[in-house]
Every structure is written in C-alpha cells, then in structure tokens.
Amino acid sequence: MKGGSVYRARGKHFTFTILAVICMTIFLWSYEKKPIATTIFSSQDQFILPTSDVLQVGYHNSEEAIKPEGQLFKESTNLPEETDDKTDPSENNVESLDETEGKRENYMTDGENADMQDRSQEHPSVVNTEPDQPVAEESSETIEDDTNIVSSEKKVCDYAKGRWVVDNRRPLYSGFKCKQWLSEMWACRLMQRPDFGYEAYRWQPKDCDMPEFERSAFLERMQDKTIAFVGDSLGRQQFQSLMCMATGGEESDIQDVGLEYGLTAPSGAARPDGWAFRFSETNTTILYYWSSCLCDLVPLNPEDPQSQVAMHLDRPASFLKRFLHQFDVLILNTGHHWNRGKVNANRWVMYIDGKPNQDRRLAMIGNAKNFTIHSITRWVDSQLPSHPRLKAFFRTISPRHFFNGEWNTGGSCENTTPMARGSEVNQNESSDQVIAGAVRGTRVSLLDITALSQLRDEGHISRYSIKASSGIQDCLHWCLPGIPDAWNEILAAQI
Structure with a gap:
C-alpha cells in the first residue's frame, strides 16, 4: 500500500511539473510576440518618451567643460517659459515666427525643456x-x-x-x-x-x-x-x-x-x-x-x-x-x-x-x-x-x-x-x-x-x-x- 501511495504521489508531482512547463512555454511565447502589450496601450501611450533623464550631447557655450558622451543628467525645472508670441506668425516678425522656438523636448517635461x-x-x-x-x-x-x-x-x-x-x-x-x-x-x-x-x-x-x-x-x-x-x-x-x-x-x-x-x-x-x-x-x-x-x-x-x-x-x-x-x-x-x-x-x-x-x-x-x-x-x-x-x-x-x-x-x-x-x-x-x-x-x-x-x-x-x-x-x-x-x-x- 505504501508503495502505491508513493507512486501516486510521484505521478501527481510529474503531472504538475509537465503542466508548469507547458504554462511557462505559453507565457514565454506570448511575451516574445507581445500581442498583449501592443493592444493594451492606446496609440498615444506608444510614443510618450521618458521625461526624467536627458542625454547630454553638448555644452551651452564654448567655455563649458564637455561632459562625457552618454552621461545622463536632470535639467532644472525652474526655468521660465517663453510667452513672447502674441500674434500669429508673419513675414515681418522674426521672433514671432521662430525666435522662441527651438526648445528640443525629446525627453523632457515643460520645465526641463526651457533651456x-x-x-x-x-x-x-x-x-x-x-x-x-x-x-x-x-x-x-x-x-x-x-x-x-x-x-x-x-x-x-x-x-x-x-x-x-x-x-x-x-x-x-x-x-x-x-x-x-x-x-x-x-x-x-x-x-x-x-x-x-x-x-x-x-x-x-x-x-x-x-x-x-x-x-x-x-x-x-x-x-x-x-x-x-x-x-x-x-x-x-x-x-x-x-x-x-x-x-x-x-x-x-x-x-x-x-x-x-x-x-x-x-x-x-x-x-x-x-x-x-x-x-x-x-x-x-x-x-x-x-x-x-x-x-x-x-x-x-x-x-x-x-x-x-x-x-x-x-x-x-x-x-x-x-x-x-x-x-x-x-x-x-x-x-x-x-x-x-x-x-x-x-x-x-x-x-x-x-x-x-x-x-x-x-x-x-x-x-x-x-x-x-x-x-x-x-x-x-x-x-x-x-x-x-x-x-x-x-x-x-x-x-x-x-x-x-x-x-x-x-x-x-x-x-x-x-x-x-x-x-x-x-x-x-x-x-x-x-x-x-x-x-x-x-x-x-x-x-x-x-x-x-x-x-x-x-x-x-x-x-x-x-x-x-x-x-x-x-x-x-x-x-x-x-x-x-x-x-x-x-x-x-x-x-
């Protein structure tokens, strides 16, 4: 009787192991294909870029030290926003066209963007x-x-x-x-x-x-x-x-x-x-x-x-x-x-x-x-x-x-x-x-x-x-x- 119990226990353990392997295989296959990730998020979620860190790729003027390539840093969020644009752009208004533009915001929030x-x-x-x-x-x-x-x-x-x-x-x-x-x-x-x-x-x-x-x-x-x-x-x-x-x-x-x-x-x-x-x-x-x-x-x-x-x-x-x-x-x-x-x-x-x-x-x-x-x-x-x-x-x-x-x-x-x-x-x-x-x-x-x-x-x-x-x-x-x-x-x- 004891031998039979042992075999039944081993059988259950073997079955559980097989089920676990099958589940893990399905999960990994699903993760690789990403069918869920591409449907759960709306289109506007797919292009929101990180806002906390900015890739340092240059310096502000010729006398600043060059930071190492690839260095990450956070920019101050206390810089003022530009609010000069009072009218629609026109041929004869240089700054209303683009003088206040040029704020690269690839990875930044509003405050981080300012400079x-x-x-x-x-x-x-x-x-x-x-x-x-x-x-x-x-x-x-x-x-x-x-x-x-x-x-x-x-x-x-x-x-x-x-x-x-x-x-x-x-x-x-x-x-x-x-x-x-x-x-x-x-x-x-x-x-x-x-x-x-x-x-x-x-x-x-x-x-x-x-x-x-x-x-x-x-x-x-x-x-x-x-x-x-x-x-x-x-x-x-x-x-x-x-x-x-x-x-x-x-x-x-x-x-x-x-x-x-x-x-x-x-x-x-x-x-x-x-x-x-x-x-x-x-x-x-x-x-x-x-x-x-x-x-x-x-x-x-x-x-x-x-x-x-x-x-x-x-x-x-x-x-x-x-x-x-x-x-x-x-x-x-x-x-x-x-x-x-x-x-x-x-x-x-x-x-x-x-x-x-x-x-x-x-x-x-x-x-x-x-x-x-x-x-x-x-x-x-x-x-x-x-x-x-x-x-x-x-x-x-x-x-x-x-x-x-x-x-x-x-x-x-x-x-x-x-x-x-x-x-x-x-x-x-x-x-x-x-x-x-x-x-x-x-x-x-x-x-x-x-x-x-x-x-x-x-x-x-x-x-x-x-x-x-x-x-x-x-x-x-x-x-x-x-x-x-x-x-x-x-x-x-x-x-």
Whole structure:
C-alpha cells in the first residue's frame, strides 16, 4: 500500500511539473510576440518618451567643460517659459515666427525643456549619422569565373557624415540678385553684414562624393514633378534656398501657381499660408506651405478671429490630405513651435480622437510633439502605397545657437569664424532621435541635417536681423546663401 501511495504521489508531482512547463512555454511565447502589450496601450501611450533623464550631447557655450558622451543628467525645472508670441506668425516678425522656438523636448517635461535645445545641439563633436536612413543605394554584383566567385558591393553613401570644405565655386547664387524669391530679412548681404566667409563652404560626405548641384540638370530631372515643403519658417528658408538654387538667382520664366493650392493671403494677413511657383520650361513646381506643427489646426469658432483652435495631434494638416496626391517629393519639418508660449499665444487646444485631450502626460509639450511626429509619419507612410511616385522626407531639426541668454534676454551668436568649433561629423546616430526614430521602419526617408548644421554657428543672421535696432539677434534662422543650401544639395542627392 505504501508503495502505491508513493507512486501516486510521484505521478501527481510529474503531472504538475509537465503542466508548469507547458504554462511557462505559453507565457514565454506570448511575451516574445507581445500581442498583449501592443493592444493594451492606446496609440498615444506608444510614443510618450521618458521625461526624467536627458542625454547630454553638448555644452551651452564654448567655455563649458564637455561632459562625457552618454552621461545622463536632470535639467532644472525652474526655468521660465517663453510667452513672447502674441500674434500669429508673419513675414515681418522674426521672433514671432521662430525666435522662441527651438526648445528640443525629446525627453523632457515643460520645465526641463526651457533651456535644453542649446545644450543638446551646439557641440561640434556631436556628429550625425542615421544608420537606417534611406540613401542613394547602388547595386552590388557578383563576378564568377572558373576558379572563384568575387562579390563586389559598392558602398552606400551616408550624406549625414562628413565635413565642411572650402569651395571657391560657392555660393551657388547671389544674395543680391535673388530678390524675387528670397526674403530680404534672410539676405544678409542686403542687411549690411560685412563678412561673408560662411558662403564659401560645401558639405563633403565622408565616404563618397555628393553629386554637384547643377540647376538645369536638376530641373530636367524634376520635369513635370512637384516638390512640396511643409513645415515652419526653417522649412520656408529651405524652400527659398531651393528657388534661388534652381534659378541661380536670375530672373526666369516662372509662373505663380499659388491659387492652384489655395495659397492666398487671408483677409488681414501679412502674407499667404505659402507659395507655389512653376518653371515653364520643365513644368517643375516648387511650393511651400506653412504648418508649424504639421497637425490639423481647426478654429472652434470660425467666425471669431480670437477663437481657440483645435490642435488635432493625431491628424495631418488638411493641406497634406488635400494635395498629397499631386506631390512627387515631400519634405516635412517641425520642432521650433513646440513650446508653451507658442501654444498659448496661438490659442491652441490639444485634441485627440476628435475630443479635447484628457491625458496629462500628453499635455506636456515634449510628449505632444513626439506623439505628433510619430503620428504624422505613420500617416504619410500609410499613404505611400497609394502614391507610388511620391518620395517623402522628414527633415531633422535645424539647430539654434543662442549663447549667454535667449533671444529676448541678450542671447547672441556673434562668432564670424567658420568651423570655430570643428568641421567634421562622425557619429553613427542622428542628433535628432525623435524624428530618426519616427521614420525608422517606414518608407519615409530621413533628411538628416542637424549635426552638420550644429558646426556652423557663424552662419546665422545674428545682429543683422530686422530686429537689430532693439538689440535682438536672430540665432535661429540662417543667412542665405548659406547652410540651407547644403540641405538642398543633400536632398537632391537623396532624390
């Protein structure tokens, strides 16, 4: 009898062991597949980034000690918010457009955000390469003979990694002559700036040669195509740069086709929402649409000019939805309008799923920006199969270089020596991890210009801005000709 009891006990123990193994196997299989994790959390949970720690990637000015790469620290939460923006952005209001923008909020709460973009984007050794970025790939071939097989694979060009070099063929156009397309406030030669050394450099990728930009060849390649820039005033600078590059700054047979895209000046506005021009000879259209957040902005009361505006974080700008099918190349950018001052001044109210946002985490500006960038990228990616000829790019953030203060507290960028903080970019990851992360795994390409632009603090408008008489320097926008020309050279190469 005792023997039988022992066998029964062992049998029960064996059965229990088998059941435990089966349960553990199912659990591990489920954990690996993550079917629960991807369905429990809503879409807005998936893009909330940590807010407690910030990756130290630079220093505030040239005299601060460089912290070790990868060091984590917490930024003070007692810094003041910017609230200078009292009116909607306009052509003639530099600081209302973007002077208070530039607050990188990738990993920060509102308080942590207030001073971090300067520090995360100004160190010349912060170098920039996105491993997954789409670039001009060249085919590989296999050569076979009687004795062996030799694999010959050509290198892929990483345009984000390289150095600035002197080139006496620069600039690509004259700031004096390109008055038809270039805003006077960005034409530094018209603003009495006396030094122009910043014009004499071109970007040289590290392991390959970037095709030389030649305007007639570019327009022929873009024949019957439409190139659309959608974003903030840094996107407008890139648009104006390309117009000057494509015309050489000379008068050309070009039509204003803004009405075809609804780009007209609203009643009482200082400027239209954008511009569109068509080159008659090649039927190439280049346009710009102003959309600082890339999201859908809808007045809650269209009849009231002071109405609050629904800021739909999960919806693309209506302009994109309406005209995407007409574009062949799309370049998106955002980042500098994501601060509390801008949101409040523009009376924006965050909306999700058509309703006012109730998620306190998403109410933090940095998280809202990150969520919107991912949301818009996913939407564009979802549209690409239906628009096979469209090539979409998301341009990384353009760095700002205010030293010893902000735009309204005496901040300046008076360096005039090119490459004073270095000339080379060697890093293997983008300096803008939010946008790089958003496009990774999608068909949207990365136009990675942050690190190469970080090295060029002497290229800003500086004290020669239209606000110079009031002591305000523009260390956000760039002189043209200048740094945005290199962005367009890289764009043309990636197209």
